[in-house]
Amino acid sequence: MNFIADLHTHTTASTHAYSTLQEMVEAAAQRGLEAIAITDHGVAMPGAPGRWYFHNLGVVPRYYKGVMVLRGQETNIIDYEGHTDQQADCVHDLDWLIASIHDECMPQGESPSPEKVTHLWEQVCRNPHVNVIGHCGLRRFAFDYERVIPQFGAAGKLVEINEGTFRSRPDSILNCRKIAALCKKYRVPVVVNSDAHFSTQVGCFPRAQQLLQELDFPEELVVNSSAEQLRAYLTKYTDVFRSFVSE
Incomplete structure (x- = not known):
């Protein structure tokens, strides 16, 4: 499967990441990506x-080194x-919003029950600014996947398949597999980051x-597998392309 964008990255601004914004975009260009989202x-x-x-x-250029930069x-x-x-006065400064659970911020x-976490994600579905449901396979924050995954799709939220989970949250991989399988079953689009x-x-x-290969996951449900699919999502759910006019 081909990937043309990486839409979840961190810079030194997060203080637990180690490359600058410019270095991250230059790395995307070296990889031949068409887009990157900087998501501190x-x-x-x-x-x-x-x-x-x-x-x-x-102030960050919309395109740098040939790569579209989502803020x-x-x-x-x-x-x-x-x-x-999310701060209300920053909403219009951002193109792309990932909503994630982190222990430090909860x-x-x-001890969260699956019912409480299910309710949490159902409320996030109602947030019109959220584009991506971030690494939601966390073992500690399991929820009713069968119930909520279709709601993500209906609300236009992309479900993230997060490479970082395989590096740092191995006890969550089984849940991630379940979530990806349900996205396939209910034809809910995902984004690989x-x-x-x-x-x-x-x-x-x-x-x-x-x-995704093991699940024979449909490529047409992976939003960042083609420029056409990514552009269609951004056109429908964001103001990215409309903002070009004002820039």
Whole structure:
């Protein structure tokens, strides 16, 4: 399967990643990618950049080294009602929003039940700004996949197949397989991302790709497998191309 974009990456602005924004985009160009999303963490993550970082992303060229640059954020879900740390005054500065659960940003001392996490994701589905459901196979935050996966599709949310999970969350891989299989069953589009924290990881998804191959996953459901599919999604669900006029 071919991949033309990597739509979940982190830079030194997140302070637990180690390459600059420019280095990440240059790595995408060297990989022959057509697009990259820079998605540093929202403000609730320890060490995350402040709101002015996201406000000022408009200074980043829309195209650099021939690569389209999406100005994004990995917003942190912060409670079991599906609220996030996305700041309202930054909404219009961003093209691309990934919503993810991270232990550090969730209420501490609670043992989440599948029912609570199911409710959480159903609320996230109602957030019109979210494009991607980030690495949702976390073992600690299991939910009713059969119930929620079709809702992701109906709401236009892409389900992420996250290469970083294979590197750092191996106990979640079984859940990721279940989620991918249900995306195939219900024809819910997915996006394959690196979750790169260093430039050499950009555009590298070997284990995620292997998982999709093992499931005989339809290429037409992988949004970043072709420029045409990515453009269709961006046209329908974002203002990326309309913003070209004002730039």
